[in-house]
Amino acid sequence: MTYIGAEPIHLLVTANDHNEQYWPFESAAWWEDPSFETTVFTPVLTERVELLRSDSPADWVPAEVLARMMRALDYEVADPAFNETDAESAYIQMETGDSHLFLSDRSNPIYGSIFDGYDGALTRIEGSISGAGLPQGWLVTKEWADEAGITTMDQINADPSLYEALDRDGDGKGEFFTCPENSSCGSVQSAQTVFAGWDNLTPFQDDNDELWSEFLARVAKGQPAVAYVWTPSKFFSQANVGVDTMWLSVEDASVLDDSNPLAIDVGTYDSQIAPDGTKGFGDVDPGTCLEGPDGCQLGWLPWNFNAVANSDWLRRNPKVAELLRVTQFSARDLSYFSAELDELDKDMPPEEVEVRVQAIADDWITANNDRLEIWIDVARSAR
Structure with a gap:
């Protein structure tokens, strides 16, 4: 001492x-x-x-x-x-x-x-x-991911049995929880969905606290749920990552570039590829990340x-x-x-x-x- x-x-x-x-x-x-x-x-x-x-x-x-x-x-x-x-x-x-x-x-x-x-x-x-940096990205219910063999968001988008399990409103598309409308992280996720061709998934935007409460309630029951989280935040501290939830990977090809798929002002700044070419981030505890075909790839640059x-x-x-x-x-x-x-x-x-x-x-x-x-x-x- x-x-x-x-x-x-x-x-x-x-x-x-x-x-x-x-x-x-x-x-x-x-x-x-x-x-x-x-x-x-x-x-x-x-x-x-x-x-x-x-x-x-x-x-x-x-x-x-x-x-x-x-x-x-x-x-x-x-x-x-x-x-x-x-x-x-x-x-x-x-x-x-x-x-x-x-x-x-x-x-x-x-x-x-x-x-x-x-x-x-x-x-x-x-x-x-x-x-090395503070991760941000999507968390998924660990129990559901383990049972269904889920590792990436791309996989969920491609499998009707997976994206339909996330359908909250009956439109046939799966919803994942994201940030409020007009927030920077909400803008990134809207662009990301279009860029990656996730046509069967929809970012659901609402109050952070309300969405997070619903996410945790679903996780507690082992029900399908996906939600964006950043660190450091009270949300991440509540997620029990590695036990109740896991970081969800994306494929390298789905990491948003500066092409500005929504054609919005300053949309190029939504890119998650660094000036040196580094795509996203994956330097997290291996026991907390679901590795896809490109390893642990959260799809977001760290802060x-x-x-x-x-x-x-x-x-x-x-x-x-x-x-x-x-x-x-x-x-x-x-x-x-x-x-x-x-x-x-x-x-x-x-x-x-x-x-x-x-x-x-x-x-x-x-x-x-x-x-x-x-x-x-x-x-x-x-x-």
């Missing part, structure tokens, strides 16, 4: 508003447990890091975990709860040197990100936070959450650079963080929200302490 602070204190602690002392949360029942092996560090805080976090709840726990790890590397870190801002404001602050580090930049191979206008003065640490830092500051702090390189959270983790915090009462006082952030961070660190030990050790050895 790693400890931080002037006195030997476990990593499962947080700083007060002024970052002057640390205390364990009441949830830390392990504190008196003699079975925990401990490695004690007694660092001398050397440099203050202005760590900014975004206003998206999915970033709050990662920012807290990162702050604690940097303190274990002898840095004094500003409480990210008091440095919350949007990406553009963060990049301006970092470009001038007023702040050092931000979680996190959102980017996609097609849409890019706000960061692209600051390249040079700032560095985006590719592969940090979200690793990426990456840390961004002031370039000069990052060069002067190789330990932080290495820590950011190895620090990665799974789509399941980020979805859980997002779900737990999105569901909080909007009128909850900020200090109570932060108590919840700290408690979630405590729980995650407890469950992943071995990984954190490795990340900190790797960073500590950087020169």
